[in-house]
Amino acid sequence: MLQISKDSTFISIQNYLNSKDWLKDNEQINGISKAGEGNMNVVLRITTNLRSFIIKQSRPFVQKYQNIPAPIERIAVENTFYNAIQDNTINAHLPNIIGFDAETYILVMEDIGDCDDMTFIYAQKHISNKQFKTLIKISHQIHSTTPPSSFPDNFEMRKLNHQHIFILPYLLDNGFSLDDIQPGLQELSMAYKNNNLLTNEITRMGEKYLSKGDTLLHGDYYPGSWMSKNEHIYIIDPEFGFVGFKEFDLGVMAAHLVIATHDISYIEKIEDYYPAKIDAHLLKKIAGIEIMRRLIGLAQLPINKTLEEKDALLTMAKNLILL
Numbered sequence: 001m002l003q004i005s006k007d008s009t010f011i012s013i014q015n016y017l018n019s020k021d022w023l024k025d026n027e028q029i030n031g032i033s034k035a036g037e038g039n040m041n042v043v044l045r046i047t048t049n050l051r052s053f054i055i056k057q058s059r060p061f062v063q064k065y066q067n068i069p070a071p072i073e074r075i076a077v078e079n080t081f082y083n084a085i086q087d088n089t090i091n092a093h094l095p096n097i098i099g100f101d102a103e104t105y106i107l108v109m110e111d112i113g114d115c116d117d118m119t120f121i122y123a124q125k126h127i128s129n130k131q132f133k134t135l136i137k138i139s140h141q142i143h144s145t146t147p148p149s150s151f152p153d154n155f156e157m158r159k160l161n162h163q164h165i166f167i168l169p170y171l172l173d174n175g176f177s178l179d180d181i182q183p184g185l186q187e188l189s190m191a192y193k194n195n196n197l198l199t200n201e202i203t204r205m206g207e208k209y210l211s212k213g214d215t216l217l218h219g220d221y222y223p224g225s226w227m228s229k230n231e232h233i234y235i236i237d238p239e240f241g242f243v244g245f246k247e248f249d250l251g252v253m254a255a256h257l258v259i260a261t262h263d264i265s266y267i268e269k270i271e272d273y274y275p276a277k278i279d280a281h282l283l284k285k286i287a288g289i290e291i292m293r294r295l296i297g298l299a300q301l302p303i304n305k306t307l308e309e310k311d312a313l314l315t316m317a318k319n320l321i322l323l
Contacts, residue, residue: 071156118223166206169297189296213244251286288320
């Protein structure tokens with residue numbers, strides 16, 4: 001199996017790409033570099049004499065945390081997702097797929113160029129109205145796509161996500177000290193870890209997350225999957241995609257906008273702008289769970305907030321979950 005890395009030789013990758021007919025006539029590789037800070041997969045930018053493109057390969061673990069196992073088939077889910085939603089209304093917001101090799105777990109796609117993932121909104125504490133409405137529009141277009149009957153259930157990836165969203169943040173001893181993130185955060189978290197009413201409701205929502213739904217989801221619809229280029233937005237990394245309930249994507253989106261801005265009205269704005277019926281209670285519960293797990297769970301965000309600010313967000317999240 002070809003193992004790609006930024007130290008791979010030009011010749012080995014050149015030969016591999018030629019064997020798949022993914023290079024153009026007289027196209028030669030000039031450079032190989034790391035393409036951003038990929039969490040889940042190896043992601044490289046290949047520069048040739050004609051263009052640049054991205055090679056992405058999954059491994060049987062999380063690339064950033066290699067002690068955490070992860071289903072290697074996730075790259076196939078990503079490829080299936082991109083193929084499912086290819087149409088004229090959403091193409092402008094997706095990278096074009098050049099090729100997929102199921103045997104080597106490699107996906108080759110268009111290089112969308114110098115983009116910033118939208119985690120900058122945490123420091124900016126703001127998102128433009130245009131960007132907000134575009135993200136709503138894209139999510140609705142994804143959710144309006146009829147998934148093929150062969151779309152993977154992606155259950156192993158969902159189980160991994162389920163652990164980090166609905167289980168691990170609430171274990172009294174999960175091997176992760178929040179005081180290593182911020183002194184005092186561990187003590188702050190205990191009121192939520194010890195709240196049985198709260199954790200029971202979170203467990204119930206986790207069971208719904210693992211059940212089969214009827215709507216195609218991105219599955220990780222947060223600022224790290226939103227790429228901004230001169231106000232244009234691309235959506236990437238749908239490896240957590242599955243057929244579920246739309247309020248999951250929308251609740252995750254709402255949570256990150258609230259974390260960034262401390263403005264809970266973004267939940268109502270999503271309800272107002274999303275052009276289809278939404279279960280408002282379900283949306284709020286998912287938003288609350290996502291806020292909470294990002295503050296007291298293992299998947300921390302690049303945010304700089306005081307304990308008082310986090311306490312306010314956690315209280316807000318608890319109230320949303322227990323509505």
